[in-house]
Amino acid sequence: MFALSCAASRRHQGRPPWLLAVALAVTVPGCLLTACSAPSGSPHDRTPAASGRPAAAGGPAAPASRHSSALAVSLLSQAARAGIATSYQGQEIASRWGNSGETVLTSDIWHVSGGQTVTQTVAAGTYSSGPYLSSDTDGQAPEGVLGVTMPLVRLLETHYAVVYAGPGTVVGDNNRPAQVVEAWRDDGTLAARFWLDDATKLPLEREVFDPAAHLISEDVFFNVQFGNPAPVHPPAGGVADPQGPWTDPLSPGQLLELRAHGWLVPVGLPGGLSLFAGAQTQTSNGTALDLGYSDGLSVVSVFEQRGDLAAGLSGWQKTTVDGHVIYAAVPDQRSLTWSSRGMVYTVMADAPTQTVYAAVGALPHDSPPGFWKRLSRGFARLASWVNPFR
Amino acid sequence: MSHLGDRLSALVDGELTGAERDRASAHLAGCAQCRAEVKQLRALKQKLRSLLDGAPAEAAMTRRLISMTGPGGPLPPRRRLLRVMPGGRAEPGQGLHTSTRPGTRRPRPARRRYLFLGTVSLVVGLGTAAFTAGGGGQAVPGPRITPPVELYSVQHAIITGEVPFSGPSSRPGSHAFAPGSGAPQP
Numbered sequence: 113m114f115a116l117s118c119a120a121s122r123r124h125q126g127r128p129p130w131l132l133a134v135a136l137a138v139t140v141p142g143c144l145l146t147a148c149s150a151p152s153g154s155p156h157d158r159t160p161a162a163s164g165r166p167a168a169a170g171g172p173a174a175p176a177s178r179h180s181s182a183l184a185v186s187l188l189s190q191a192a193r194a195g196i197a198t199s200y201q202g203q204e205i206a207s208r209w210g211n212s213g214e215t216v217l218t219s220d221i222w223h224v225s226g227g228q229t230v231t232q233t234v235a236a237g238t239y240s241s242g243p244y245l246s247s248d249t250d251g252q253a254p255e256g257v258l259g260v261t262m263p264l265v266r267l268l269e270t271h272y273a274v275v276y277a278g279p280g281t282v283v284g285d286n287n288r289p290a291q292v293v294e295a296w297r298d299d300g301t302l303a304a305r306f307w308l309d310d311a312t313k314l315p316l317e318r319e320v321f322d323p324a325a326h327l328i329s330e331d332v333f334f335n336v337q338f339g340n341p342a343p344v345h346p347p348a349g350g351v352a353d354p355q356g357p358w359t360d361p362l363s364p365g366q367l368l369e370l371r372a373h374g375w376l377v378p379v380g381l382p383g384g385l386s387l388f389a390g391a392q393t394q395t396s397n398g399t400a401l402d403l404g405y406s407d408g409l410s411v412v413s414v415f416e417q418r419g420d421l422a423a424g425l426s427g428w429q430k431t432t433v434d435g436h437v438i439y440a441a442v443p444d445q446r447s448l449t450w451s452s453r454g455m456v457y458t459v460m461a462d463a464p465t466q467t468v469y470a471a472v473g474a475l476p477h478d479s480p481p482g483f484w485k486r487l488s489r490g491f492a493r494l495a496s497w498v499n500p501f502r
Numbered sequence: 503m504s505h506l507g508d509r510l511s512a513l514v515d516g517e518l519t520g521a522e523r524d525r526a527s528a529h530l531a532g533c534a535q536c537r538a539e540v541k542q543l544r545a546l547k548q549k550l551r552s553l554l555d556g557a558p559a560e561a562a563m564t565r566r567l568i569s570m571t572g573p574g575g576p577l578p579p580r581r582r583l584l585r586v587m588p589g590g591r592a593e594p595g596q597g598l599h600t601s602t603r604p605g606t607r608r609p610r611p612a613r614r615r616y617l618f619l620g621t622v623s624l625v626v627g628l629g630t631a632a633f634t635a636g637g638g639g640q641a642v643p644g645p646r647i648t649p650p651v652e653l654y655s656v657q658h659a660i661i662t663g664e665v666p667f668s669g670p671s672s673r674p675g676s677h678a679f680a681p682g683s684g685a686p687q688p
Contacts (some may be wrong), residue, residue, distance in 0.1 A: 120637075124658065180579055204665055206664065206665050217665060221665070231665055236610075256663070256664065256665045257663045259663045259664055259665065260663060261663040263661075264663065316672075358656075358657050360662070366601040388661075389661045391657060391660075393653070393657070395650060397645040397647050398645065400650075401655045402654070402658075402661075404661040405663075411658075411661060411662040413657065413658040413661060413662075415648075415649070415657075417647050418644055418645075419645040419647040420644060420646055420647065421644065421647060421648075425648060441651055447647045447649070447654070454644060456647045458651075458654055460654055460655065462658075462664065463660055483633075486633060487633055487636055488636070489635075490631070490632030490634065490635035490636025491636075491637035493627075493632075493635045493636065494632055494635055496637075
């Protein structure tokens, strides 16, 4: 709030004096009040213009509504293509803030133009580190591009006002020149900000804010080197999925066909999340289906697998979401799972907590049985236990 | 001279008859020792009789025992809620009698009471056990699944264009890789 108000005062420079006076009258007390009450140094409390980022904070004041600019959309599209076509390597720091606190992941990334991406986690807190070869064998869906892919850019343009915020620099990478693109919500709040390399348009940094202007994720790509110094040699046995790769993205027709086979395939989830991806893979317990939902920024993956949750899940703790008892993976609680009507649902999300909870609430859950139903079920179980011919 | 010996007590108790009593009386007339013994026996007998005459009657003993039950005195006698009169008419405040003969009472139905309590206990116990056993989710045929988080995380990273947060824990063929060093080395 402090930074937002101060930024608003800065953005009004050059406007008529009376407008500046009104802005100061509103923002200065807010700045003082918030500065006295808000704890300092919490990254999660960083607001859109307080991240210490240059240039991008100097944009115009946020109006009630914005419209996407062709330049901004074009820049993001170029960035998505650059993530595939450009050869690069560097380090990426991904930070997430949620109910369980802050989670930071540092990875080395190596990508060959049109080829594979290799990711190696070098510091991940509670996570283990190990080399990891991307499942993206054709280079069409590279990882580590800060969420700037063609499908997500199209969704972003649909759900947000994508605007060009001017030139800037990436502080974490020797002030590398960048172009800044912002995504704004309809209510006039900033949702995300992208720094694109000025020369290659490769995404170098991204910040995502929730509707309350809290920073919920930050990805920074630094020590970036461009070029193609050597071809990738996939490590022996170092495939991403020992149980078999995921299929190519399913077409809309294939996804609809899955419904006929008993799979749950909603076309959307609460929060304006649209179904934009689907894939299947084989596990030791049968087929697993992944459905990807997004609005361009928030991404929720819903995994389905036939069966029932195993008893005594290790590494999961019971919690309640929207009145439903589910299990959350420890320690970061980014994964949620439960079973209902013979299907195990697992949700992974990069989205605000409210969005994740709304998505979980919209999926099937078993309601607790009534008294008589529970009693009859119990008698049936007791009878089965003492049945000698069972 | 021989004294009366054992016949003394028989004489005192009045058990000697006829000539035997006459001979004992004649002996007593001339024997001071036996007269003294008879006198002592009669005095002893008199004391014992006086003790027996002074013992409390059964009712008095019962009252004494009841008075020892503590403060508040004895409990009032139980009152029956209903008594069926010989003509089949019920009278409140009296006992329940099913006999047609006034003044006679059939034994209490203890067996029926135990049967009732046993049935209630069985129903409650079985109901509780069934309610407990009926908890939890409906048993579903099929595999018991522990979500493969790493597998899912990889796919999630693919569609988000981000680095997988729950990276594979132990990949075979690990290789070192550092930025600027080119391709990963096996």
